[in-house]
Each structure stands twice: as structure tokens, then as C-alpha cells.
Amino acid sequence: MTVLPLQKDILYGPINSRRLGKSLGINLMPINYKLCSFNCVYCHYGITDKCTIDLKSFIEDLPGFDDVVKTIIDIMKSRLEFDYITFSGNGEPTLYPDFSKLVEELLKIRDKFRPKTKIALLSNSSGLIYNDIRESILKIDLPVFKLDAGTHDTFKEINRPAMGVDYKEIVDLLSKLNGIFIQTVLIDGSPRNTTKEDIDLYFEKLKVIQPKEVHIYSIDRPVPNSEIKKVPPGKLKKLAEEGQSKTGIKIKAFYLK
Ligand code: SF4
Numbered sequence: 632m633t634v635l636p637l638q639k640d641i642l643y644g645p646i647n648s649r650r651l652g653k654s655l656g657i658n659l660m661p662i663n664y665k666l667c668s669f670n671c672v673y674c675h676y677g678i679t680d681k682c683t684i685d686l687k688s689f690i691e692d693l694p695g696f697d698d699v700v701k702t703i704i705d706i707m708k709s710r711l712e713f714d715y716i717t718f719s720g721n722g723e724p725t726l727y728p729d730f731s732k733l734v735e736e737l738l739k740i741r742d743k744f745r746p747k748t749k750i751a752l753l754s755n756s757s758g759l760i761y762n763d764i765r766e767s768i769l770k771i772d773l774p775v776f777k778l779d780a781g782t783h784d785t786f787k788e789i790n791r792p793a794m795g796v797d798y799k800e801i802v803d804l805l806s807k808l809n810g811i812f813i814q815t816v817l818i819d820g821s822p823r824n825t826t827k828e829d830i831d832l833y834f835e836k837l838k839v840i841q842p843k844e845v846h847i848y849s850i851d852r853p854v855p856n857s858e859i860k861k862v863p864p865g866k867l868k869k870l871a872e873e874g875q876s877k878t879g880i881k882i883k884a885f886y887l888k
Pocket residue numbers: 667668669670671673674675676679720721722723755
């Protein structure tokens with residue numbers, strides 16, 4: 632099955648997001664390969680070319696800090712319309728070496744040129760091991776973190792993390808952050824994260840983390856593994872209702888109509 636092409640620049644979009652409206656993406660990863668600390672079985676960019684939490688050997692392939700800042704200033708001064716500017720792209724944005732410095736810079740640029748524009752982050756949670764990343768999260772309007780599993784085993788099967796990424800540590804670090812959003816991709820087929828046991832343990836982890844809100848999805852785009860099946864909208868809706876009543880946390884199901 633054909634997966635989506637990688638983003639070819641520092642900025643992409645704006646894309647119409649079900650959650651964010653018009654969202655302009657910032658890609659801090661290389662433009663010719665996927666560099667991520669996860670290799671999720673459902674990733675619409677396909678297999679992770681370089682799966683690592685340590686980006687030291689790849690610095691020269693990343694966009695330079697000054698280039699990123701200049702590109703953002705130019706777009707913020709332009710007439711292009713967008714509601715959110717969102718860190719996402721060809722891998723995990725919080726692994727960018729100057730991520731926290733960039734958040735500071737983006738806040739200044741936003742306040743100067745487009746004070747109404749919101750800043751979002753779509754992260755797989757692995758960068759939270761760094762103090763400066765955790766501090767910068769507090770300054771982002773919509774910090775969204777991936778949690779696709781209720782157990783270490785399911786985490787390994789679905790997200791296939793790089794060496795050094797620890798599931799328990801991620802849950803613990805997420806539980807220490809206030810006001811975050813959790814995003815979860817649920818999949819049926821093989822592998823899957825929707826057995827009753829998986830779901831019950833996932834709800835338990837949500838109770839530990841206490842996010843502001845949880846957004847659950849299934850796959851709507853091509854994925855690299857044809858054994859994976861989409862969770863139908865009716866089942867997603869039921870899981871959201873069940874989770875909300877069991878955890879007391881607002882859980883929204885997102886699906887294409
Ligand atoms: S964390 Fe995101 S970019 Fe990385 S492999 Fe998973 S879905 Fe793809």
C-alpha cells in the first residue's frame with residue numbers, strides 16, 4: 632500500500648485539521664527521510680528510516696535554527712490564513728536539539744505578528760525525558776502527546792520505540808504535566824491495541840496521567856502494514872463513552888464522516 636510522501640520543507644500546509652482548523656505544520660526533521668524515536672506500525676509516512684532518540688549523528692540533515700526562525704517570521708508576516716502553527720512533520724519534533732529555544736522564539740514572533748494564532752505540538756512523548764522540553768511544554772497552547780497502549784508489551788508492538796525509550800517512564804512523565812491532551816490511535820487486526828485487557832489498562836493509565844482531554848482516532852490514510860484494520864466509527868464512539876465514564880476524563884472520538 633502506498634504511504635504518504637514526506638514533507639518537503641520546514642513549513643507545510645496549512646492543512647484542514649479535524650481538531651485544529653487550518654493548521655500550518657512545522658517540520659524540524661530531515662526532508663528526505665523519516666527520523667523518529669518510534670516506528671509506529673500505522674505511521675502514514677511508512678517505516679522509520681532512522682529510529683533513534685539521539686539525533687547527534689543527524690544534525691547536519693536537520694534545518695538550521697536561524698533558517699527555521701526566518702521561515703517562521705516570513706510566514707507570520709504574510710497574508711496566509713491559518714489558526715494554528717503546529718510542530719509535527721517527518722518525525723518527533725521535540726528531539727530537535729534547539730526545540731525549547733525555538734518555542735521561546737516562536738512565542739515572541741507570534742506575539743509580535745499574529746497574537747491570535749495558537750501554537751500546537753504533536754509529540755510521541757519520548758522527548759519528555761529532557762528538563763528543558765518539559766518546561767517548554769507549559770508555554771504551548773495545545774500540547775498533544777501520543778499514548779497508544781496500556782502496557783509495555785503493546786507499546787513495543789504498536790509503536791516499536793528506539794532503544795532507550797521506556798513506556799513506564801513516559802507514563803510517569805506525562806502524569807507530571809498539567810493541561811496536556813492525549814492522542815491515541817486505535818487499531819484492529821494484527822497487531823492491535825483494542826483487546827478488552829488493552830483497553831482497560833489504557834483507561835487505567837489515563838487515570839494516572841489525568842490529561843485535560845483525550846482524542847481517539849483510528850487510521851483513515853494508507854498505512855505500511857496491510858494486516859492492520861481500521862476501528863469502525865461506531866466502536867470508536869462506544870470506546871470514548873466507556874472511557875469517559877470509567878475515568879471521568881473527557882474523551883472525544885474523531886473519524887471521517
Ligand atoms: S511517532 Fe509519529 S512520526 Fe513517529 S513513527 Fe509514530 S506516527 Fe510516525
